[in-house]
Amino acid sequence: MTDADSTAVSTPTAAWQVGFFADDDGLKAAARACRTAGWQVDAVTPWPVHGLDPILGLERSWIGRPVLGVILLGLLAAMGGLHFLGVVDWPLNVSGKPYFAWPLFVVPVLETALLIGAIVNFNLALHTSRLLPNPLVEIVSARCTDDRHALVVLGADPAAVRAKLIELGASEVGPLVLTSALSIAHGETAHV
Amino acid sequence: MSTPAPSEATPPVFTATRITDDLTRVPLSLPPLPWYGAVLNVGGLAGLLFLSVLFYCVEGYGIFGTNNTVNWGNDIASYIFWIAVAVAGTLVSSILLLFRQRWRNAVNRSTEAMTVFAINIAGIYPLIHTGRPWVDYWLIPLPWDGLGLAPQFKSPIMWDVFAITGYATASVLFFYLGLLPDFATLRDRAKTTWQRLLYGTLCMGWKGTASDWRHYERAYSQFAWIATPLVIGMHSTIATLLAVTHVPGWHATVFPPYFVSGAIFGGLAMALVILVPMRKLLALENYITTDHLEKLSKIMLAVGLVVGYVYVMELFSAWYSENPVERDQYWYRMFGAHAWAYWLMIACNVGVVQLLWFRSIRRHAGALLLIGLLVNVGMWFERFNIIVLSLEHEYIPTRWTYYSFTPWDYLLLAGSFGMFFSQFLIFARIAPVVSIAEIKTVLLRRHKEGSHD
Numbered sequence: 102m103t104d105a106d107s108t109a110v111s112t113p114t115a116a117w118q119v120g121f122f123a124d125d126d127g128l129k130a131a132a133r134a135c136r137t138a139g140w141q142v143d144a145v146t147p148w149p150v151h152g153l154d155p156i157l158g159l160e161r162s163w164i165g166r167p168v169l170g171v172i173l174l175g176l177l178a179a180m181g182g183l184h185f186l187g188v189v190d191w192p193l194n195v196s197g198k199p200y201f202a203w204p205l206f207v208v209p210v211l212e213t214a215l216l217i218g219a220i221v222n223f224n225l226a227l228h229t230s231r232l233l234p235n236p237l238v239e240i241v242s243a244r245c246t247d248d249r250h251a252l253v254v255l256g257a258d259p260a261a262v263r264a265k266l267i268e269l270g271a272s273e274v275g276p277l278v279l280t281s282a283l284s285i286a287h288g289e290t291a292h293v
Numbered sequence: 294m295s296t297p298a299p300s301e302a303t304p305p306v307f308t309a310t311r312i313t314d315d316l317t318r319v320p321l322s323l324p325p326l327p328w329y330g331a332v333l334n335v336g337g338l339a340g341l342l343f344l345s346v347l348f349y350c351v352e353g354y355g356i357f358g359t360n361n362t363v364n365w366g367n368d369i370a371s372y373i374f375w376i377a378v379a380v381a382g383t384l385v386s387s388i389l390l391l392f393r394q395r396w397r398n399a400v401n402r403s404t405e406a407m408t409v410f411a412i413n414i415a416g417i418y419p420l421i422h423t424g425r426p427w428v429d430y431w432l433i434p435l436p437w438d439g440l441g442l443a444p445q446f447k448s449p450i451m452w453d454v455f456a457i458t459g460y461a462t463a464s465v466l467f468f469y470l471g472l473l474p475d476f477a478t479l480r481d482r483a484k485t486t487w488q489r490l491l492y493g494t495l496c497m498g499w500k501g502t503a504s505d506w507r508h509y510e511r512a513y514s515q516f517a518w519i520a521t522p523l524v525i526g527m528h529s530t531i532a533t534l535l536a537v538t539h540v541p542g543w544h545a546t547v548f549p550p551y552f553v554s555g556a557i558f559g560g561l562a563m564a565l566v567i568l569v570p571m572r573k574l575l576a577l578e579n580y581i582t583t584d585h586l587e588k589l590s591k592i593m594l595a596v597g598l599v600v601g602y603v604y605v606m607e608l609f610s611a612w613y614s615e616n617p618v619e620r621d622q623y624w625y626r627m628f629g630a631h632a633w634a635y636w637l638m639i640a641c642n643v644g645v646v647q648l649l650w651f652r653s654i655r656r657h658a659g660a661l662l663l664i665g666l667l668v669n670v671g672m673w674f675e676r677f678n679i680i681v682l683s684l685e686h687e688y689i690p691t692r693w694t695y696y697s698f699t700p701w702d703y704l705l706l707a708g709s710f711g712m713f714f715s716q717f718l719i720f721a722r723i724a725p726v727v728s729i730a731e732i733k734t735v736l737l738r739r740h741k742e743g744s745h746d
Binding site: 123146150153159161164186187206208211212219230231235238240243 | 445452455459462463470494505509515519527731734737
């Protein structure tokens, strides 16, 4: 597990404080200020906030190269498989075409490779965010999939963190309490 | 049917909560009354598909109009028609994403759904067409199938199997990945326990941390990179399937681009046929605006011109080839027994679409719906002309024949439309038809900047 993956949400402690922000710029400014203060910071947002990753110290997602890799491997494996099929396993003369008629294999090979790439891409997306069919997952607030960004901050002095978050314009501030998604009632925010 | 363009009136004020409310209303509460009526109607139509397929399984392939000369009839024409509908969905979801067209966020969810539903209907046809659908699994190269044989990979039919399965699987995964954050929104606003359980399971425990979003967005754009060559390759493969034969009217190098542009053309027409009634039914005029419909119809006009050009080039190539059979084929198309089908195609695909030059028509939802329907008719007949007319009038005059539908062909075709719209209505009932997370990034920023994106 990398630094970036060990999010606050997966390791809840009462020491974490949460502040809610309505807009992207407020969230980014607050995240930057809290990072500058030397605190540990994470964010939960209803939509992707561009420009937030570098502020939180998150690097670019690493799932590009593995996907490209399996696509290239898929090309080789599929073409190799057809070579085996046509030349080694069952050589069959089809209207005088060569046993290994590679131009005729381009389509199935390309499609197979891209299919493997798509499946790996999807599974990496699930894996990196540890997504599994789980209705009991714990969430910060039901509003974090609606209209509020949650900035989750861990500092040595919780009171100072809360004061700072209020100063930075958070609409609500409090200690982080995770709630099961199943028990969230509509319209309520987390108990902050 | 016409709706005043919201952008021309006072622009609505969007807040994140309002967007969530508007887009989760139908999945989380009861749908509007017309929805039930629509489901009953198209559900009944879909029943015809099952009836037709059931009777086919009992009675055999002879119930359809296909014969020894026209051995690819309704099956393959409709198959290409539905696959083409899927192609346009991927154009909007992937190709427009790669071109950074942010307006696509309003319509990409619907068109991705259109892709998934059109592919599974398209898939029915070749599986029926094999004649023995219970052994269709022989198409998959399984070493344990008892045949001891691999499928023939030098045959374009096999290319097609791979193209369709690859494209269908990737489209479903892409569609589902896009739905994850929205399912999480539905989970967090669910009103009943079963809704919470359902959407909690479907959203895979989505939390929306900054780290989640960064991987998610990367995977999403990679899907666009994967889906774009897949879809172009897939439809080019279907075109090649025809072009590698020596059948007059098929043996043309122009076929792959011809098919891809035709697919985008017809598929966008289908998108209009879905979007115009849907935005009315679900009161989404503020999200799927007249501007969006206009942009779609502009693309449609552009590819429509390409399609018209290809129709002319087909005739020119046949004449220029000095091949008597090729020339005779096009003469037959224009003036033969099925000439009405050819001129219907020309009227719809070349004639009607010219109306889109007028801005007032591009911004009139009702007119777009009508044009969409007519272009769909034209595009179905395009495939009919390519498949049936070429086979009816091939090399040997003693084999020439006239193909006609049996009642079962009509049921199969009508049922496929019923099946398509049924799936779409059910989808609109359980999931947001506009991507909530994506549309917020566009609308909230636009609201803040006070300008259009």
